[in-house]
Amino acid sequence: MIEVKDLQKSYGELLAVKGVSFTARKGSVFGLLGPNGAGKSTVISCICGLLKPTAGTVTVNGFDIVGEAKKAKRSLGVVPQELAIYEDFSARDNLAYWGAAYGLKGRELKSRVAYVLERIGLQDRAGELPKNYSGGLKRRLNFGCGLVHEPEILLLDEPTVGVDPQSRERLFNLVKEERDKGTCVLYTTHYMEEAENLCDELAIIDHGKIIAAGTLKDLRAQVGESDIIQLSGTFDPIAVEAAILGLAIDSEILVLSAGTLVLAIEEAAAQLPAVLQAVSSTEAEIRETRLSEPNLESLFLKLTGSELRA
Numbered sequence: 513m514i515e516v517k518d519l520q521k522s523y524g525e526l527l528a529v530k531g532v533s534f535t536a537r538k539g540s541v542f543g544l545l546g547p548n549g550a551g552k553s554t555v556i557s558c559i560c561g562l563l564k565p566t567a568g569t570v571t572v573n574g575f576d577i578v579g580e581a582k583k584a585k586r587s588l589g590v591v592p593q594e595l596a597i598y599e600d601f602s603a604r605d606n607l608a609y610w611g612a613a614y615g616l617k618g619r620e621l622k623s624r625v626a627y628v629l630e631r632i633g634l635q636d637r638a639g640e641l642p643k644n645y646s647g648g649l650k651r652r653l654n655f656g657c658g659l660v661h662e663p664e665i666l667l668l669d670e671p672t673v674g675v676d677p678q679s680r681e682r683l684f685n686l687v688k689e690e691r692d693k694g695t696c697v698l699y700t701t702h703y704m705e706e707a708e709n710l711c712d713e714l715a716i717i718d719h720g721k722i723i724a725a726g727t728l729k730d731l732r733a734q735v736g737e738s739d740i741i742q743l744s745g746t747f748d749p750i751a752v753e754a755a756i757l758g759l760a761i762d763s764e765i766l767v768l769s770a771g772t773l774v775l776a777i778e779e780a781a782a783q784l785p786a787v788l789q790a791v792s793s794t795e796a797e798i799r800e801t802r803l804s805e806p807n808l809e810s811l812f813l814k815l816t817g818s819e820l821r822a
C-alpha cells in the first residue's frame with residue numbers, strides 16, 4: 513500500500529533522509545521508531561506529497577506520489593505532528609471541513625462527523641472551539657480530522673505526544689480498530705513501548721537511515737538474550753572498563769562515559785551484585801541502577817550506543 517524506495521531528502525546542505533526503503537501493508541501497522549531529528553516527519557511529508565523527494569520513489573496505493581499525485585493522495589489520511597486544526601471553528605466544523613475537503617457531503621458527511629466525534633470521545637464538546645480545549649483534546653481532534661473520510665492509508669506522526677494515559681489508550685484502540693478494518697497505518701513514534709504495543713512491523717530510524725527493520729520478533733532476535741544493566745553516576749571510564757573486563761562473566765559494554773554505564777549481560781539479576789562490586793571498587797559513585805529485559809530500547813542502544821530518548 514505504501515512503498516518507499518531509496519528515499520532521500522535534503523534541506524539545503526543537510527541530507528535528512530539518506531536512502532530509506534520499506535513497505536507498509538494493508539491491515540497492518542507499520543512503525544517508524546526513532547529519536548528526535550531522525551527524519552520521521554520528513555519521510556511522512558514525502559509520502560503525503562508535502563515535500564518532493566530529492567531522490568528515490570514513493571508509491572501510494574499503486575500511484576507515484578510525484579507523477580500521479582492526485583490519485584495517490586485520494587487514499588491518504590494524514591495526522592501531522594503539528595496540529596492541523598482551526599482553533600476558531602468548533603470541533604464539529606473542523607471535522608466537517610476535512611471531510612468536505614476529501615469530497616464527502618450531505619448526509620454521509622454528517623454521519624461520518626458524528627461517528628468520528630463519538631470515536632474520539634468529543635461528542636459532548638463538539639460545539640466548542642478547540643482554542644478552549646486542553647492539549648490532549650486538541651490531539652484527539654487532530655487525530656479525528658485525519659480519519660473522517662475513511663482513508664485506506666493513515667499516516668500518523670507522533671499522535672500521542674502530550675496526551676494523558678487515558679487519551680493515549682483511546683488513540684491506541686482507534687489505531688487498532690483502523691488496522692482491523694483493513695487500513696494500512698504508518699505510525700511514527702519515539703516511544704518504544706508504543707512501537708512494541710502497536711506495530712506489526714517496524715523500522716528503527718536514526719540520522720536519516722533505517723538501522724534495523726522487521727517484525728517485533730525479528731528485532732528481538734537481533735537483541736539476543738542479553739538483559740541490560742544501566743548505571744548512572746560518576747565514573748572513571750578506563751578504570752570501570754578494566755573492572756568489568758576483570759569479571760569472569762559474558763558481558764558487552766554498550767555505553768561507557770563519565771556518567772553512564774550500560775551493559776548487555778545474560779542473567780543480569782544474578783550478576784548484578786558482582787557488577788556493582790566491581791564498579792564500586794574503582795571509587796565510582798553509583799546513583800541509579802536499572803535492570804531491563806531485552807527490548808527495542810536495548811536494541812537501539814546496541815546499534816547506536818545512545819539512548820532512544822536522549
Ligand SMILES: Nc1ncnc2c1ncn2[C@@H]1O[C@H](COP(=O)(O)OP(=O)(O)OP(=O)(O)O)[C@@H](O)[C@H]1O
Pocket residue numbers: 523526528546547548549550551552553554555593702
Ligand atoms: N524545514 C526544514 N528545514 C531544514 N531542516 C529541517 C527541516 N525540517 C526538518 N529539518 C531537519 O531534518 C532532520 C530530520 O527532521 P525530522 O523533523 O524529519 O525528524 P523527526 O524524526 O520527525 O524528529 P522529531 O521526533 O523531533 O519530530 C533534522 O535534523 C531537522 O532539523
Ligand SMILES: [Mg+2]
Pocket residue numbers: 552553554593669670
Ligand atoms: Mg517529527
